[in-house]
Amino acid sequence: MTDDQQHHDDNKLIAERRQKLDALREQGNPFPNDFRHDVLAAELQQAHGEKTKEELEPLAIRAKVAGRVMARRGPFMVLQDQSGRIQIYADKAIQQEIKHWDIGDIVGVEGVLHKSGKGDLYVMIERQQLLTKSLRPLPEKWHGLTDTEQRYRQRYVDLIINEETRDTFRIRAAVISGIRQYLVERGFYEAETPMLQVIPGGATARPFVTHHNALDLQMYMRIAPELYLKRLVVGGFDRVFEINRNFRNEGVSTRHNPEFTMVEFYQAYSDYRDMMNLTEDMLRTVAANVLGKTEVEYQGESFDFGKPFARMTVVESILHFNPGVTEQQLGDIVEAREIAKGLGIPLKDSYGLGKVQIEIFEKTVEHQLKQPTFITEYPTEVSPLARRSDSNPFVTDRFEFFVGGREIANGFSELNDAEDQAERFHKQVAEKEAGDDEAMFFDEDYIAALEYGMPPAAGEGIGIDRLVMLFTDSPSIRDVILFPHMRPLHK
RNA sequence: GGGCCGUUAGCUCAGCGGUAGAGCAGUUGGCUUUUAACCAAUUGGUCGAUGGUUCGAAUCCAUCACGGCCCA
Numbered sequence: 001m002t003d004d005q006q007h008h009d010d011n012k013l014i015a016e017r018r019q020k021l022d023a024l025r026e027q028g029n030p031f032p033n034d035f036r037h038d039v040l041a042a043e044l045q046q047a048h049g050e051k052t053k054e055e056l057e058p059l060a061i062r063a064k065v066a067g068r069v070m071a072r073r074g075p076f077m078v079l080q081d082q083s084g085r086i087q088i089y090a091d092k093a094i095q096q097e098i099k100h101w102d103i104g105d106i107v108g109v110e111g112v113l114h115k116s117g118k119g120d121l122y123v124m125i126e127r128q129q130l131l132t133k134s135l136r137p138l139p140e141k142w143h144g145l146t147d148t149e150q151r152y153r154q155r156y157v158d159l160i161i162n163e164e165t166r167d168t169f170r171i172r173a174a175v176i177s178g179i180r181q182y183l184v185e186r187g188f189y190e191a192e193t194p195m196l197q198v199i200p201g202g203a204t205a206r207p208f209v210t211h212h213n214a215l216d217l218q219m220y221m222r223i224a225p226e227l228y229l230k231r232l233v234v235g236g237f238d239r240v241f242e243i244n245r246n247f248r249n250e251g252v253s254t255r256h257n258p259e260f261t262m263v264e265f266y267q268a269y270s271d272y273r274d275m276m277n278l279t280e281d282m283l284r285t286v287a288a289n290v291l292g293k294t295e296v297e298y299q300g301e302s303f304d305f306g307k308p309f310a311r312m313t314v315v316e317s318i319l320h321f322n323p324g325v326t327e328q329q330l331g332d333i334v335e336a337r338e339i340a341k342g343l344g345i346p347l348k349d350s351y352g353l354g355k356v357q358i359e360i361f362e363k364t365v366e367h368q369l370k371q372p373t374f375i376t377e378y379p380t381e382v383s384p385l386a387r388r389s390d391s392n393p394f395v396t397d398r399f400e401f402f403v404g405g406r407e408i409a410n411g412f413s414e415l416n417d418a419e420d421q422a423e424r425f426h427k428q429v430a431e432k433e434a435g436d437d438e439a440m441f442f443d444e445d446y447i448a449a450l451e452y453g454m455p456p457a458a459g460e461g462i463g464i465d466r467l468v469m470l471f472t473d474s475p476s477i478r479d480v481i482l483f484p485h486m487r488p489l490h491k
Numbered sequence: 492g493g494g495c496c497g498u499u500a501g502c503u504c505a506g507c508g509g510u511a512g513a514g515c516a517g518u519u520g521g522c523u524u525u526u527a528a529c530c531a532a533u534u535g536g537u538c539g540a541u542g543g544u545u546c547g548a549a550u551c552c553a554u555c556a557c558g559g560c561c562c563a
Contacts, residue, residue, distance in 0.1 A: 012535060013501055013517055073525040089524075103516075116524050140502040140515050142527050147502085149558045161502090251492095254560080346563095476559090487557065 013137045020100045021133045035108035035129050037066040042083030044113060044121055053115040063123050066108040066131065068160065069101060071141055076122060077101070079109065080160075087122035089114070094125050103141075104134030104160075152484050168472040171290055172480055175468050176243060178286040179263050188239040188265055193228035195221060195245070201446065202226030202385070204428075204438045205248040208258075221247035224461065225264050226385065227446045230414060233266050233457050234449045241265035243464070254476040255406065257465065257484055266414070266459035272397045275411040275458045276374050279401060280309050283372070283467075291471060296403075298470050303403050305372055313377040314357060314395075317365045330357060350434060354379025354394065369402035378412075384424040384440060386412035401462075408467055411460025418450035 024030035044063060048056060065088070067081035075095060076087050088109045090098060101107065111126040139145040144162045151158040151165070158165045180190065198217065200207040202224030212219050225242050232240045243263045250256060267274065287294050287305045294306035312320070315330055322339075329335040333353045340347055345359045357379055369375070377395040380388055386396035398412035415421050425447070428440035468480040478484035 011501065016517070071527080073528045074523055076525050076528080078526085087525085092523080095523090114524090116526085118524080118526065120524090120526070122524085137501045137516060140527095142515065143503045145502070147498090147558085149498090150502095152558090251563095489557070 014135055017102055017133065017135045017137075020102070021135065023100070024130070024133060030130070030133055032129060032131060035066060035131055036064065037081075037108060038064045040083035041065060041067065041079065041081050041086035044086055044123075045084060048113060048115075048121060051115070053117075053119075056113065056115050059113075061113040062111070063113050064108065064110045065123055067106065068134075069103050069105050069107060070138075072103065076116075079107070087116070087120055088125055088128075089122045090125050090128075094128065098125075098128060098130075101130060102134060102137075104136070104138045105130055106132035106134065149486070152478055153486055153489075155482055168468075168474060168480060169482060171472050172464075172468045174290045175286060175471060176261075176263075176464060178289050179282065179462075179464075180243060182282050182285060183239075183241045183263075183265055186239070188241045188267075189237050191229065191232055191237070191240050191242050192244065193222075193225045193232075193242060195247075197222050199441045199443045201440060201443050202228075203246075203248075204384075204440060206250060206437055208247050208249045223248050224262070226459070226461070227443060229264055229266050229459065230454060230457070231446065231449045233268055233414075234452055234454045238268035238455065238457075239266070252485065254478075255466070257477050257481055259485075260477070260481075261464040262461045263464060264459065264461040266457055268455040268457040270458045271413045271456070272376070272399055272411055272458050275460045276309075276311070276376075276399055276401075279374075279409060279411070279460065279462070280372075287471065296470055298404050298473055299475060301370060301404065303371055303470065307371075309372040309374055309401075311374045311376060311399075314361055314375055314379070315377065317369070317375055318357065318361055321365045321368055322360075330360075336360070350431065350436075352379075352381045354381030358382050366402065366407065367405040369405055371403070373402045374399045375402065383412065384428055385415055385421070387415045387417075388420070397458075403470060406466055407463070408470075409460055409462040412458065414454065414457045414459055416450060416454040416456060418447050421450055422447050 021030055044065070048061065065079055065081065065086055067079040067086075069077050070080045070085065071078040075090050077090070079086050079088055088111075098107075108129045108131050109123055109125050110128070111124040114122055114124050116122055139157065139161050145151055145158055151162070155165075159169070184190070196210070196212070196219045198219055200220035200223050202222075203226065205223045207223050208221040210219050210221065211217070224246055225244065229240055229242060241263060242265075244261065245259045246262050247259045248256075249258065252258065267278075284294055284305050287296060294304065296303045296305060315327060318330060319325060319327060325339060329339060331353070333356065336353055336356045337347060340356050340360055340363075343360065343363050345363055347356060347359065351359070361375075365375075376399045377389065377392075378386070378398040378400070380386070380394060380396050383396040383398050386398040389395050389397050396412055398410075400407050401409035401411075415424070425440060425442040429442050432439035432441070465477050465480050468474070469477060472480060474480050
């Protein structure tokens with residue numbers, strides 16, 4: 001596209017700004033990079049916001065601030081930097097000099113800090129520099145950018161204009177660093193395991209398929225880091241974790257994005273009960289540190305991370321939320337199938353009792369688990385990587401964690417019996433061959449690792465996105481992912 | 492994949508068969524310690540796209556695109 005066409009395509013607002021930029025070019029480089037701020041807006045507000053005008057004036061505090069012009073109010077402008085906002089004031093002479101500044105421009109300003117009659121801090125401009133000309137007009141100052149599609153497609157605009165969006169991603173960053181700090185303080189090593197895998201393992205899900213040209217090899221985007229992290233436990237990393245993306249080739253919804261962030265961690269010489277205790281303490285700690293409290297307000301409901309989390313088994317929870325159902329019925333494959341059919345759950349012939357129970361659980365219990373709740377004793381049939389319960393081989397030493405009716409975490413005592421693991425893989429392969437494209441592959445090397453011996457261990461994965469949704473009162477997972485996936489626009 | 496809803500100025504939205512509108516932003520001027528600053532004037536549009544119905548379509552119908560919510 002030629003310059004002429006480019007200019008022709010601009011609307012009038014952009015064309016006007018482009019003319020100002022052209023004028024700046026004639027005077028020199030319009031994109032200088034020699035201004036250095038020495039303080040952030042929020043630092044000024046925090047240090048001096050409470051001072052009276054009389055207290056502040058004699059101090060004659062000098063400040064260099066830089067940021068984006070967000071509003072104009074007579075001789076004042078509002079500057080926004082990463083930390084917050086500060087006003088700047090231009091006398092008549094300076095006003096003439098900065099007449100070409102537009103809302104959205106990035107500027108640097110130096111002067112003395114003052115307080116206005118109404119009690120707001122401002123920097124009285126002595127020297128000023130336009131650092132970057134903004135060519136596109138920002139959305140409206142009062143309503144901000146509300147169009148969901150544009151907020152997701154142009155997140156940078158959303159971040160400039162909507163403070164709630166900035167807050168959401170600040171909290172996200174704080175949650176991730178809080179979890180990282182919690183684990184590191186307890187002796188966990190952070191690891192990075194392959195995102196490109198030849199055998200996608202560690203979960204039952206449809207993977208993304210890709211191709212490595214040089215090796216001429218079909219590869220998969222990982223669906224979980226689990227099997228690699230447990231190889232590290234075999235290798236002697238008794239406490240290890242990874243915070244990174246998983247990819248699952250599934251639909252998108254308010255709760256699902258094809259790539260999402262998990263923290264997975266493994267701890268040798270511990271079991272699933274230790275993991276539940278750790279989870280409870282970690283989430284309580286992170287909530288307190290990030291939110292300043294342990295009650296979480298979410299979409300009109302309140303969830304209390306301060307109280308001990310409820311714990312019940314899969315069967316107990318089904319009985320609790322289905323008063324007409326008895327434990328005997330749930331334990332019988334024929335009767336359990338009848339119950340599921342009565343609930344309108346489609347069943348495959350291949351489903352065993354454990355799978356049927358979980359279908360009933362997901363349909364009738366999951367969405368009702370509002371307050372923080374651990375559900376334990378998941379059937380072995382649906383837990384191909386978890387250790388069987390010593391007292392009841394039908395179930396595993398596994399739990400899932402729910403808040404607000406959503407699964408947030410999944411953990412278990414690890415299966416470290418190589419022969420049992422091989423058998424479970426064989427079952428998965430049989431299911432895959434029967435048409436279940438979510439079933440697992442047989443991972444020979446993982447079996448080999450277990451044959452070297454993995455210490456008794458437990459591990460867990462926590463869905464970061466869903467946790468951040470809770471902590472930021474976000475109704476959609478897309479609100480907590482900076483650049484959620486969208487269909488490309490044509491042309 | 493199915494159902495419902497949406498797409499109009501840079502942004503937020505009215506208009507729902509008869510000349511395309513408002514607020515903010517922009518431009519010009521005034522004011523000059525403002526707080527969604529204010530006052531006056533003013534610019535700005537393939538009404539998502541393509542077909543159709545009609546004397547006449549932003550408006551009704553169909554198809555498509557993109558998005559949202561709910562369901563599978």
